[in-house]
Amino acid sequence: MPEPVVPRLGVCHRPDGAANLREVYVAAQGVCEAVMLVRAAVAAAHPDVMRVAERFFECHVLPERGYRELVASLGLRGVTTFHDDELELADELNAAATDPATGPVAGPWDKLVQRRLLSEHGLTSVGAVPVDEPEDLVKGFAALGGRPCVLKPRRAAGGQGVAFLDDERDVRRQLGRRHGWAGLMLETRIDPAPHPTGPAWLGSLVSVETLSAPAGRVHLGVLDKLPVAVTRGAGSAGADAVHVQGDLLPSCLPEERRRAAEEYTGRVLDVLGVRSRLTHTELLITATGFELLEVNGRLAGHTARLFRLLDGPDLVAMALRVAAGQAPEAGLTAMRGAAAGVFPTFADRAGPVRTSLRRRELRALPGVCAVDELAEDGAPKSATQFRMANVTLRAGDRPALDAAVARVLRVLEREMGAER
Numbered sequence: 001m002p003e004p005v006v007p008r009l010g011v012c013h014r015p016d017g018a019a020n021l022r023e024v025y026v027a028a029q030g031v032c033e034a035v036m037l038v039r040a041a042v043a044a045a046h047p048d049v050m051r052v053a054e055r056f057f058e059c060h061v062l063p064e065r066g067y068r069e070l071v072a073s074l075g076l077r078g079v080t081t082f083h084d085d086e087l088e089l090a091d092e093l094n095a096a097a098t099d100p101a102t103g104p105v106a107g108p109w110d111k112l113v114q115r116r117l118l119s120e121h122g123l124t125s126v127g128a129v130p131v132d133e134p135e136d137l138v139k140g141f142a143a144l145g146g147r148p149c150v151l152k153p154r155r156a157a158g159g160q161g162v163a164f165l166d167d168e169r170d171v172r173r174q175l176g177r178r179h180g181w182a183g184l185m186l187e188t189r190i191d192p193a194p195h196p197t198g199p200a201w202l203g204s205l206v207s208v209e210t211l212s213a214p215a216g217r218v219h220l221g222v223l224d225k226l227p228v229a230v231t232r233g234a235g236s237a238g239a240d241a242v243h244v245q246g247d248l249l250p251s252c253l254p255e256e257r258r259r260a261a262e263e264y265t266g267r268v269l270d271v272l273g274v275r276s277r278l279t280h281t282e283l284l285i286t287a288t289g290f291e292l293l294e295v296n297g298r299l300a301g302h303t304a305r306l307f308r309l310l311d312g313p314d315l316v317a318m319a320l321r322v323a324a325g326q327a328p329e330a331g332l333t334a335m336r337g338a339a340a341g342v343f344p345t346f347a348d349r350a351g352p353v354r355t356s357l358r359r360r361e362l363r364a365l366p367g368v369c370a371v372d373e374l375a376e377d378g379a380p381k382s383a384t385q386f387r388m389a390n391v392t393l394r395a396g397d398r399p400a401l402d403a404a405v406a407r408v409l410r411v412l413e414r415e416m417g418a419e420r
Contacts, residue, residue: 006030006031006032006033007032007033007077007078007324007325007326008032008033008035008074008075008076008077009028009032009034009035009076009077009078009079009080009320009323009324010035010036010037010071010074010076010079010080010090010093010094010097011024011034011035011036011037011079011080011081011320012037012038012039012079012080012083012086012089012090012093013036013037013038013042013053013081013082013083013086014038014039014042014081014085014086015046015049016083017081017083017084017086017298017301018082018083018298018299018300018303018304019082019299019304019316021049021052021053021056021057023304023316024082024316024320025056025057026316027314027316027317027320028317028320031317031320031321031324031326032077032320032321032324033058034057034320035057035058035060035074035076036053036057036058036059036060037060037062037071037079037093038050038053038060038061038062039061039062039086039089040061040063040064043061060074067093068092068093068096069096071093071096071097072096072097076097076098077098077325078094078097078098078276078323078324078325079093079094079096079097079323080277080298080319080320080323082298082299082316082319083298084109084156084158084296084298085157087109087298088107088109088155094323108272108273108274108295108297109155109295109296109297110154110155111128111152111153111154111185112128112130112154112185113154114268114292114294114295115185115187116128117271117272118268118271118292121267121271123264123267123268123271123292124291124292125291126187126188126190126291127144127145127187127188128185128186128187128188129143129144129185129186129187130154130184130185131151131181131184131185131186132181132182132183132184133182134175134178134181136181136184136186137171137174137175137184137186138171138175141165141168141171144186144187144188145188146168147188147189148164148165148166148167148188148189149164149165149187149188149189150162150186150187150188150189151163151165151174151184151185151186152184152185152187153183153184153185154183154184154185157296158242158244159241159242159243159244160239160242161184161236161239162235162239162240162242163178163235163238163239163240164230164232164240165186173238174238176238177233177237177238178237178239179237179238180237190284190286190291190293191286191287192204192205192284192285192286193285193287194285195224195252195253195285196253196254196257196285197253198224198252198253198402201226201227201405201406202224202225202226202227202248203224203225203226203227203228203245204227204284204285205225205228205282205283205284205285205293206222206223206224206225206251206253206261206282206285206290207222207223207225207247207280207281207282207283207300207303208221208222208223208261208262208265208280209221209222209223209278209279209280209281209299209300209303209315210262210265210266210269210278210279210281211278211318211322211328211330212274212275212276212277212278212279212322213275213276213322213327213328214275214276214325214327215327217266217269218330218332219262219265219266220278220307220312220318220330220332221249221250221251221307221312221332222250222251222258222261222262223247223248223249223250223303223306224247224248224249224251224252224253225245225247225248226244226245226246226247226248226342226344227245228243228244228245229241229242229243229245229344229345230242230243231349234349241349241386243345243385243386243387245342245344245345246340246341246342246343246344246405247300247303247306247340247341248338248339248340248398248401248402248405249306249307249310249338249339249340250335250338250398252398252402260289260290261283261290264283264289264292265281265283268292268295269281269295272295274297276322276325277297277298277319277322277323278298278299278315278318278319278322279295279296279297279298280296280298280299280300280303281294281295282294282295282296298319299315299316299319302341303315304316305341305392306340306341306392307335309337309339309369309392309394310335310338310394311334311335311336312331312332312334312335313328313329313330313331318330336396337394337395337396337397337401338394338395338396338397338398338400338401339369339392339393339394339395339401340392340393340394340401340404340405341390341391341392341393342389342391342405342408342409343387343388343389343390343391344387344388344409344412345386345387345388346375346381346386346387346388346416347417349381349386351381352378352379352380352381353376353377353378353379353380353381353383353416354377354378354416355375355376355377355415355416356377356415357374357411357412357415357416359371359374362374362389362391362408362411365404365408365411366404366407367393367394367395367400367401367404367407367408368391368392368393368404368408369392369393369394370391370392371389371390371391371392372390372391372392373387373389373390374388374390375388375416388412388416389412391408393405393408
């Protein structure tokens with residue numbers, strides 16, 4: 001019998017996305033023929049990546065003009081991406097490949113659009129205004145009542161360009177230090193509440209990973225987080241340095257609170273018109289429930305690895321399937337145990353790394369599956385983007401995982417903490 005023909009799916013690729021070339025290649029087997037679509041500037045900046053991509057995929061470098069016509073001629077079932085910077089391009093090319101628009105909402109990944117739409121539907125209490133020049137910041141801060149606010153890009157990921165403003169002194173600091181104002185927004189800060197049931201070192205936020213398909217929506221999991229690390233004024237161009245420090249699957253929220261997080265996320269995705277994709281939605285825990293931080297229209301980094309450790313679904317393959325118009329089954333019943341990825345940052349960013357800790361010592365700790373990164377003695381802390389380590393753990397249940405994570409955090413703080 002002839003081999004079944006799999007759909008051709010475009011993937012807007014860029015290095016450092018949530019899925020690398022190897023992960024896409026493995027996940028695509030029997031699912032689709034992945035066709036790499038790469039901006040000319042990205043291809044020119046990463047020739048080594050292009051050489052690898054061309055060995056395993058059909059690749060097309062997108063010209064500055066006429067790329068919609070090129071993509072429309074490739075016979076693609078759809079177009080997707082695993083990189084936040086390529087979301088708008090992927091949506092545009094998906095429309096070119098399939099004719100209909102991705103959804104009824106224009107710019108659903110723009111954080112200001114998200115705030116405005118959710119406010120109209122009573123799903124957020126956060127006030128938000130656009131900031132495209134210094135005068136907008138002054139007027140916006142006054143319009144929002146002079147309350148603590150967050151200044152951030154409307155389109156960015158990983159805490160890039162974010163600044164926390166407590167008062168008018170912080171506004172003046174931004175006016176004197178920030179370079180580049182276009183495409184920013186100012187929003188009122190949310191008052192978080194402690195995690196209701198987790199250990200004290202857990203952060204006040206969770207994420208919800210969701211598969212939206214034509215047949216319906218499935219919430220694949222709710223993840224707890226380590227606290228977000230914020231170092232005032234240490235970012236580039238006047239921003240603060242903001243670092244995510246870890247994820248734990250599954251969340252230890254009570255079942256009722258987990259369901260509430262999923263239901264709220266579903267309502268948010270409905271308002272944004274999200275369909276045929278896998279999304280990562282970040283929520284802050286508040287005294288009254290949850291408040292949206294942001295919706296990301298792609299798989300989150302590290303998340304697929306945690307699901308694999310628990311014998312869960314291959315999230316990269318699911319993202320490919322749903323983008324190609326298929327209806328993948330979630331397969332959540334096979335998931336067993338608990339897993340975490342932790343990457344805590346240095347409390348003191350100054351000076352070189354001072355430690356005698358070795359990878360084998362971390363790897364020998366109970367529950368540790370892998371040590372992908374460890375700051376080396378004498379190296380600048382910036383060499384690991386100010387992370388002490390990047391450690392993956394697995395345990396039979398959440399209490400055992402929490403104990404293993406706490407142990408790793410204690411060791412890292414003892415061996416690399418500020419007291420050294």
